Amino acid sequence: xxxxxxxxxxxxxxxxxxxxxxxxxNVVAFFFNPNIYPPAEYRLRxxxxxxxxxxxxxxxxxxxxxRGDWLNHVRMHAENPEGxxxxxxxxxxxxxxxxxxxxxxxxxxxxxxxxxxxxxxxHVIFPIGxxxxxxxxxIFVARDFKKHDxxxxxxxxxxxxGMYRQNYCGCEYSFRDRRIRNADY
Ligand code: SF4
Numbered sequence: 001x002x003x004x005x006x007x008x009x010x011x012x013x014x015x016x017x018x019x020x021x022x023x024x025x026n027v028v029a030f031f032f033n034p035n036i037y038p039p040a041e042y043r044l045r046x047x048x049x050x051x052x053x054x055x056x057x058x059x060x061x062x063x064x065x066x067r068g069d070w071l072n073h074v075r076m077h078a079e080n081p082e083g084x085x086x087x088x089x090x091x092x093x094x095x096x097x098x099x100x101x102x103x104x105x106x107x108x109x110x111x112x113x114x115x116x117x118x119x120x121x122x123h124v125i126f127p128i129g130x131x132x133x134x135x136x137x138x139i140f141v142a143r144d145f146k147k148h149d150x151x152x153x154x155x156x157x158x159x160x161x162g163m164y165r166q167n168y169c170g171c172e173y174s175f176r177d178r179r180i181r182n183a184d185y
Contacts (some may be wrong), residue, residue: 005102007112011048012158034070037172116145
């Protein structure tokens with residue numbers, strides 16, 4: 001089987017994509033999410049990912065947490081809501097690093113679990129992956145994991161595994177908007 005570097009946004013969302021892709025590729029999981037805020041939340045999601053990869057014996061890479069470059073990349077869009085251009089930049093930031101790491105490791109294929117999210121449209125994510133694939137001489141495996149009840153399957157699998165599932169996307173802006181919605185501040 002060929003190697004594939006899979007950008008993993010969080011462990012619960014990775015369950016179904018890992019099931020699917022592991023039948024076709026030797027998957028290396030890449031948990032790269034400097035968008036996540038606050039740090040305690042990052043540690044929680046990171047630990048879920050580490051535990052899941054370990055339980056499933058999935059080779060993985062988890063770089064150190066450093067939000068600086070990500071913040072610089074999106075901060076002009078701080079006031080925009082989820083689904084705006086900020087998210088497009090956020091996807092591009094995480095996928096660019098994935099393509100760079102794949103290229104550096106001579107892994108010819110890359111993909112992302114992001115498309116499983118109901119608010120993460122594949123028509124936005126696919127062109128980003130395809131552009132980065134051309135730039136790096138790779139193949140972007142464009143899968144819309146939310147199709148065929150993919151999101152529900154990931155919810156069922158992660159629930160069965162007793163995983164923590166967050167209730168906001170990840171960044172400080174989505175954290176802020178969740179708090180406003182819930183009026184719990
Ligand atoms: S809402 Fe989610 S996708 Fe959008 S910028 Fe924040 S973390 Fe990234």
